[in-house]
Amino acid sequence: MNAISPTLAKMHGRKVTVHYGSKQALFDVDLDVPERMVTALIGPSGCGKSTFLRCLNRMNDVIDGCKVGGEITLDGQDIYDPKLDVVMLRARIGMVFQKPNPFPKSIYDNVAYGPRIHGMAGTKGELDEIVRGSLEKAGLWKEVKERLDQPGTGLSGGQQQRLCIARAIAVSPEVILMDEPCSALDPIATAKIEELIDELRENFTIVIVTHSMQQAARVSQKTAFFHLGQLIEWGDTEQIFTSPKDERTQGYITGRFG
Amino acid sequence: MMPQKAPDHIVKSFDDELRKLREQILAMGGRAEAQLADAITALAKRDSDKAVRVIESDKGIDAIEMTVAQDSLKILALRQPMAKDLREVVAAIKISSDIERIGDYAKNIAKRTLQLNQQAPLKPTGSIPRMGDLAIKLISAVLSAYANDDADGLIAAWRSDESIDEMYNSLFRELLTYMMEDPRNIGASTHLLFIAKNIERIGDHATNIAETVHFLVHGKPIDETRPKGDTTNVAING
Numbered sequence: 001m002n003a004i005s006p007t008l009a010k011m012h013g014r015k016v017t018v019h020y021g022s023k024q025a026l027f028d029v030d031l032d033v034p035e036r037m038v039t040a041l042i043g044p045s046g047c048g049k050s051t052f053l054r055c056l057n058r059m060n061d062v063i064d065g066c067k068v069g070g071e072i073t074l075d076g077q078d079i080y081d082p083k084l085d086v087v088m089l090r091a092r093i094g095m096v097f098q099k100p101n102p103f104p105k106s107i108y109d110n111v112a113y114g115p116r117i118h119g120m121a122g123t124k125g126e127l128d129e130i131v132r133g134s135l136e137k138a139g140l141w142k143e144v145k146e147r148l149d150q151p152g153t154g155l156s157g158g159q160q161q162r163l164c165i166a167r168a169i170a171v172s173p174e175v176i177l178m179d180e181p182c183s184a185l186d187p188i189a190t191a192k193i194e195e196l197i198d199e200l201r202e203n204f205t206i207v208i209v210t211h212s213m214q215q216a217a218r219v220s221q222k223t224a225f226f227h228l229g230q231l232i233e234w235g236d237t238e239q240i241f242t243s244p245k246d247e248r249t250q251g252y253i254t255g256r257f258g
Numbered sequence: 259m260m261p262q263k264a265p266d267h268i269v270k271s272f273d274d275e276l277r278k279l280r281e282q283i284l285a286m287g288g289r290a291e292a293q294l295a296d297a298i299t300a301l302a303k304r305d306s307d308k309a310v311r312v313i314e315s316d317k318g319i320d321a322i323e324m325t326v327a328q329d330s331l332k333i334l335a336l337r338q339p340m341a342k343d344l345r346e347v348v349a350a351i352k353i354s355s356d357i358e359r360i361g362d363y364a365k366n367i368a369k370r371t372l373q374l375n376q377q378a379p380l381k382p383t384g385s386i387p388r389m390g391d392l393a394i395k396l397i398s399a400v401l402s403a404y405a406n407d408d409a410d411g412l413i414a415a416w417r418s419d420e421s422i423d424e425m426y427n428s429l430f431r432e433l434l435t436y437m438m439e440d441p442r443n444i445g446a447s448t449h450l451l452f453i454a455k456n457i458e459r460i461g462d463h464a465t466n467i468a469e470t471v472h473f474l475v476h477g478k479p480i481d482e483t484r485p486k487g488d489t490t491n492v493a494i495n496g
């Protein structure tokens with residue numbers, strides 16, 4: 001397994017294990033997330049890829065009976081340190097989910113919510129700038145600037161997902177986790193999100209879980225293949241999809257087992 | 259190392275399509291090999307009828323190349339193959355185009371044979387069949403490596419292209435001497451020289467196929483410098 005030099009990696013996972021009650025879902029996963037790159041996690045259902053993703057911003061903490069072992073660091077700092085403020089951690093590591101889940105509030109308030117609770121804007125003008133900037137980065141500004149006061153839930157599915165991305169980046173996170181962000185979207189909305197992911201990697205480190213191997217191939221620079229709770233292979237996306245080293249990776253991406 | 263035989267795809271028709279692609283390439287390769295053998299025999303035996311048959315049969319090879327191109331395109335568009343499957347399709351496109359060129363060269367040898375048969379025989383005609391046999395062996399070795407998905411014996415075959423190049427070099431010098439001896443030999447010698455060059459090029463295409471098969475099996479290129487023995491570009495001055 002090829003290793004990335006520690007200086008380039010934004011996050012490190014070392015011997016990460018996860019148990020749901022007595023059932024072990026992840027076995028000693030060593031994975032680095034390189035900075036300002038898109039890392040795709042692929043594998044069949046139940047392979048542990050989403051579980052690993054949720055470890056990265058401690059989303060597993062909210063699941064009863066879930067126990068995380070091993071070490072995960074962000075810029076060298078242990079994110080499972082008991083003294084660490086989880087709310088602050090999640091501001092640094094944002095998340096976008098499978099189904100778009102805007103708050104039942106206006107488009108403006110959806111984006112302004114995070115900056116408000118984190119006290120990031122002193123004045124209404126500053127908050128306006130954050131909202132506008134985030135919507136621009138999410139490629140949604142032109143479509144919604146005339147109707148910022150209307151409910152976010154009134155947008156199309158693809159627009160809602162971009163609104164959720166705008167909401168995630170409004171608090172200036174360093175890492176964005178995406179759990180199958182396009183699985184509820186049509187091909188055009190999917191293409192817009194993929195284009196957006198490519199632009200976002202200039203400023204953010206992105207980890208994406210996807211069931212679409214073509215999507216992983218299109219958007220990511222690094223790909224990690226999980227199977228039965230283990231990290232089987234990890235490397236440059238091009239290498240994984242043209243000449244994978246492990247026959248299980250080969251079998252999965254060529255559609256020989258599911 | 260990948261296993262030699264991968265398990266079947268979940269979608270069975272995909273396996274059928276890939277198998278068909280390989281079968282077409284092997285059929286095409288077998289034909290090109292036979293075409294070359296026939297062209298060489300036609301030359302050695304001064305058999306114009308055989309030469310005409312070689313020229314006419316080349317169309318069959320071209321037709322298979324078209325089918326391979328269409329089928330490969332269809333697989334790329336409809337299956338979006340990955341990893342070994344992707345290499346399989348790309349290899350099919352590349353190998354079929356190399357085989358098509360080999361067929362063209364065999365046809366060209368046959369055409370020149372028809373011309374040569376109008377003239378008195380020239381001595382070096384004898385060393386061309388030996389060169390041709392080497393090329394046929396090389397084609398046969400790379401095709402069986404492809405058929406068995408086995409790149410192990412390939413590097414030896416890949417190196418044997420150098421002997422073909424060396425034979426071409428000595429033939430080149432020999433023919434130059436003939437031409438200098440008697441200008442009336444120039445016509446026939448030129449045809450023989452082109453025939454030798456065609457065989458030398460056939461060796462290069464077979465070497466290409468060897469490299470493609472290595473990439474297909476191992477997912478990486480042969481990490482050695484390519485054997486290169488054609489030095490005639492400097493020989494004419496030196």
